[in-house]
Amino acid sequence: MADDTLAEVLAAGGWAYVGLELGGVTDKPGFMERCVRAFELPEYFGRNWDALADCLTDLSWAPPVRGRLVEVTGWQEYAGAEPDDWNIAREVFAQAVDHWDGTGTELRIALALGGSS
Template sequence: MSDNLLTKADESGVYHLVTSRRTSIESAALHAQFCVLKADITRPATTEAVLRQLGSALNFPSWYGANFDALHDCLTDPDWAPAKGHVLFINGLAGLRASDPGDFATLIDVFQSASEIRRATHTPFWVLLDAPARGIPTLAEA
């Protein structure tokens, strides 16, 4: 992925990322001086457990309540992880998608809304999922 595409806020959003591209995208993000965070969701298939793991992996403040509203608030807070842009690698959501498709869809909606809000401030905000999901495009080669 070229640094040029990565820095385009209007292109950022929620995407499926082919595993073989992760290293090159991470390198491009670091080169662009973006905040790069990784959340590896292990075992838990409950929404609450997933939200707790996201809060921990994304270094949210102590007031984070492990619910969708708090997740959205943290992701859109300009004081959270200040940087030129953000790339979040989210792995392991297949369990939540299988056990609670409704909450999985809500989680994707939260990520998409946060990305839209960040785009409005011209801050690239990429959420890259390790598995395909309905309605989520695969990040194109650039």
């Protein structure tokens, strides 16, 4: 299913689609920049792990939706180049998912196992 079709299906159910494409990212600044673009993070975003965690658990800056599905593609290169930072990123994502679980504003993050889209 193409990203635009997935986005349309999700939108019909009140969900937002976020495509976080990490192909070619090999460092934390690159990862943070991709997050800025994919999530459309606010200007005050500090481009660090705590700031990412804060933005993903306080979505007052984002349009209200019933839920968000984040599809992370092309992450393997970053995971190989920066395994410690990738583990932190996964922890931040997992904590954000847990934070929104059962709230009526769900957050789901899927790691695509194929290559970049």
